[in-house]
Amino acid sequence: MARILLTGATGLIGGAVLHMALGRDEDVTWVCLVRCASIEQGRQRVAARLERFTDPFTAQRLARKVEIVPGDFTRADHDMDPRLDECTHVLHLAADTSWWGGVGVFRTNHDGTLALARRAQAMARLERFLHVGTAMICGADAPSLVDETAYPADGARHIVGYTQSKAATEISLAEQFPDLPIVVARPSIVVGHSTLGAAPSSSILWVLRAADALRMLPCSPESCVDIVPADWVAETLVSLLTKPDLKHDLYHLSAGAAGRTRWADVIAAFEAAEPSDGVRSFRQFDLDRDSSLLRKRFAEVFGLDDASKRAMLRATRAYYAFCSLDLTFANERLIEEGFAQAPSLASYLPICLANSAEIVEQFSDDLEMFAPAPASPASSPDLPMAAIA
Ligand SMILES: NC(=O)c1ccc[n+]([C@@H]2O[C@H](COP(=O)([O-])OP(=O)(O)OC[C@H]3O[C@@H](n4cnc5c(N)ncnc54)[C@H](OP(=O)(O)O)[C@@H]3O)[C@@H](O)[C@H]2O)c1
Known part of the structure; x- marks a missing residue:
């Protein structure tokens, strides 16, 4: 019987994983490592995340099916809780996803993951350790079609410290844990849910809507975005975790060349969903050169009258x-491994728009990602995060 240790159960993808997996009648025990003061509080945190996917009663019922281990994955190597010993699989999703969080992000994502890997070395029945990275570790100078094997790359120029921490984690896992059955999954950009739309999360969805409202693009309408929905990511991660044999130990979870979406198609989806706004005319602008233009237009459309809107402009x-x-x-x-192609963004964007709140309100789902780095000795002078801050 599989016993799966899940980190990040209270996050977007963790919630999607549990919503999908707990709804099935399978002989699997999900063990969730959750930051909480008690098992019951942890269960309520998991239930609160599940409520974004289903009704409160079902969320409570599903949350009762998991084993809660209160804890912090960054200290997992000191956590001798015997419930961890018998785990057969690890699905490591937890991460600090804030973009400008300084050295704290590196400590959580890099050092924390190594602590979890050390704990996994004591799991005698361990069959697979699925580490979830990000496809964005390729950095800012990658070719337009990114191949898994070219990264992590020495000297990659990272736009934010978050992706740098994820790249370093992959390198250290490979160097220091050759004995662990590690597989790495790198999702591209996760937006919405293919049937529940914006209900589980409006993370990043607000950016597409803001671009539509601003009628400004920093790229050609013929350029593409590689976006996948959270439910497809969840389904694919669980299959990668449990498939007995895999051809590789590293996979992008992405739309790829066949499934990526042109901005022109994103715009068409907005036109179809909101026909009262008519045919859109977009201005293409240069992000570095025309930064004041963006600020001016943002102020016209959203206002810049409070701190959250100023944070939203920086995030945009x-x-x-x-x-x-x-x-x-x-x-x-x-x-080639036999997994399904992700649904295209254009195919499910209408569902996301149908149950979307106000754009500024939706930004609150990402607010934590854009919290400034703490002004303490913990702020790292050598992380190249200044590029867009
Ligand atoms: N969403 C995307 O577009 C995307 C794209 C590519 C890759 N990814 C990767 O996918 C993974 C999951 O992303 P997500 O969007 O679901 O993230 P998320 O919504 O920000 O959730 C992060 C999760 O990590 C947990 N966590 C953070 N620090 C922790 C700690 N020290 N101990 C225990 N738990 C901790 C959080 O728990 P609390 O609730 O206690 O804070 C939360 O459950 C991440 O590794 C991310 O890098 C995401």
Whole structure:
């Protein structure tokens, strides 16, 4: 019987994993390592995340099915809780995803993951340790079609410290834990849910909507975004975790060349969903050169009257910096392994728009990602995070 240790159960993808997996009648025990003061509090935190996917009663019922281990994965190597010993699989999702969080992000994502890997070495029945990285470890100078094997790369120029921490984690895992059955999954950009739309999360969805409202793009409408929905990511991660034999130990979880979406199609989806706004005319602008233009337009459309809107402008600039890279992440490995192609963004964007709140309100889902680095000795002078801050 499989016993799966899940970190990150209270996050977007962790919630999608549990919502999908606990709804099935399978002989699997999910053990969730959750930051909490008590098992009951941890269960309620998991239930609160599940409520984004289902009704409160079902969320409570599903949350009762998991084993809660209160804890912090960054100290897992000191956690002698015997419930961890018998785990057969680890799905490591937990991470600090804040972009400007300084050295604290590195400590959590890099040092913390190594602590979890040390704990996994004491799991005698361990069959697979699925580490979830990010396809964005390729950095800002990657070719437009990114291949899994080219990264992590020495000297890659990272736009934010978060991706740098994830790249370093992959290197250290490979160097220091050759004895562990590690597989790495690198999702591209996760937005919405293919049937529940914006209900589970409006993370990053607000950026697409803000671009539509601003009618400004930092790239050509013919350039593409590689976006996948949370439910497809969850399904694919669980299959990668449990498939007995895999051809590779590293996979992009991405739309790939066949499934990526042109900005022109994103715009068309907005036109179809909100026809009252008519045919859109977008201005293409240069993010570095025309930064004041973006600020002026943002102020016209959203206002800049409070701190959260100013944070939203900074976040919009940051996402635009990634958009202007026009990256697609190769997914042939995944398809050849027999996994389904992700639904295209254009196919499920209408569902996301149908149950969306106000754009500024949706930004609150990402607010923590854009918290400034703490002004303490913990702030790292050598992380190259100044590029877009
Ligand atoms: N979402 C995307 O677009 C995307 C794209 C590529 C890769 N990824 C990767 O996918 C993974 C999951 O992403 P997500 O979007 O689901 O993240 P998320 O919503 O930000 O959730 C992060 C999760 O990590 C947990 N966590 C953070 N620090 C922890 C600690 N010290 N101990 C225990 N738990 C801790 C959080 O728990 P608390 O609730 O206690 O804070 C939360 O459950 C991450 O590794 C991320 O890098 C995400």
